[in-house]
Amino acid sequence: MKTGTVTAGIAAALIVTAGLSGCTSGASVGGSVGKQAVDSAETLVAALTKASDEASKAGSADIRMSVTMPGTGGVPTQLNGVYSWGNGLAMEGEMSAKDLQMEDLVADGTITYRLVDGAYYYGIDPAPSGPFAGKSWLKVEASAVLGEKGAAGMKAGNNDPTAGLKSLKWASNVAKVGTEDVNGRSAVHYRATVPLDKLGDAKSVFGAIGGSGATELVSDIWVDDKGMPARLNQTYGDVGVNVDFVSFGVAKQIAAPPASETADITELIKNGGAGQG
Numbered sequence: 120m121k122t123g124t125v126t127a128g129i130a131a132a133l134i135v136t137a138g139l140s141g142c143t144s145g146a147s148v149g150g151s152v153g154k155q156a157v158d159s160a161e162t163l164v165a166a167l168t169k170a171s172d173e174a175s176k177a178g179s180a181d182i183r184m185s186v187t188m189p190g191t192g193g194v195p196t197q198l199n200g201v202y203s204w205g206n207g208l209a210m211e212g213e214m215s216a217k218d219l220q221m222e223d224l225v226a227d228g229t230i231t232y233r234l235v236d237g238a239y240y241y242g243i244d245p246a247p248s249g250p251f252a253g254k255s256w257l258k259v260e261a262s263a264v265l266g267e268k269g270a271a272g273m274k275a276g277n278n279d280p281t282a283g284l285k286s287l288k289w290a291s292n293v294a295k296v297g298t299e300d301v302n303g304r305s306a307v308h309y310r311a312t313v314p315l316d317k318l319g320d321a322k323s324v325f326g327a328i329g330g331s332g333a334t335e336l337v338s339d340i341w342v343d344d345k346g347m348p349a350r351l352n353q354t355y356g357d358v359g360v361n362v363d364f365v366s367f368g369v370a371k372q373i374a375a376p377p378a379s380e381t382a383d384i385t386e387l388i389k390n391g392g393a394g395q396g
Contacts, residue, residue, distance in 0.1 A: 160294075163293045167293075167309060167340060170347060174347060174364075174367060177368040178203065178204060179205060180364050180366065180368075181365040182201070182364055184212075185360070186361075187357075187359040197218065201373070209235050211231070211371070211373045212232050216228050216230045221241065224251075224257075225242075230243070234373075238260050240257065241259075242256055243256065250382065254381060255376070256382070258376075258382065263386075263389045290312055294310050295307065296339070301343065302365070332357065333355045333357075336354070337353065337354045337355075339352040347364070347367060350364065
């Protein structure tokens with residue numbers, strides 16, 4: 120496993136939180152546009168705020184997510200699993216071992232992935248020898264990839280992955296694109312653009328991951344006929360995240376693996392490498 124490949128895996132779990140919850144400062148929606156346009160934008164933001172409120176109550180969601188980052192050649196990293204925010208931010212899902220270049224650590228080609236209390240865990244096959252001997256999980260603290268400022272920015276936002284919809288009042292423009300089908304559900308498609316200087320805590324997180332050349336965060340949000348978010352696509356420079364909310368209210372307790380079964384590779388990642396020798 121190489122240092123750079125861990126970055127994509129960590130980003131897949133945290134970038135959605137950073138992007139959605141970090142827009143915390145700015146001026147009123149619409150800027151200096153006319154009153155009719157402002158009223159229209161405020162109406163759209165109200166609809167997105169209501170969708171966020173409904174999603175917040177659910178406490179968790181079954182998601183399908185892909186993340187594209189600098190250095191990946193435009194190939195997205197896929198993650199499917201459960202995102203929970205009812206009792207603190209947590210996530211559990213599966214990722215391709217090939218995407219993470221961890222093929223030598225698992226036999227079945229799949230890495231089980233957890234986010235608990237700001238630490239990221241990768242499930243591996245126990246090794247008979249070497250630095251990971253007898254361990255079935257690798258642990259990486261967010262600060263190893265994001266730095267202390269980036270990790271703090273991730274934790275500063277609301278844990279609900281749709282909470283940032285309320286903060287779109289800081290967007291330079293909000294528009295209704297149309298009605299589309301999302302995974303068999305009719306959904307209204309909205310688009311909002313948030314200038315770089317209005318991103319608040321999310322700015323440091325996106326900056327740590329990449330996003331070179333970014334001047335704004337572009338969000339496309341689809342809200343289904345039940346008033347729930349169905350899909351979210353975000354672009355920040357050359358960083359992109361696409362999330363499908365398959366269902367909400369998925370009851371699941373996500374816990375950190377036992378310490379006795381875990382090898383902490385945070386310092387190895389910070390120092391530029393990790394592996395079995």
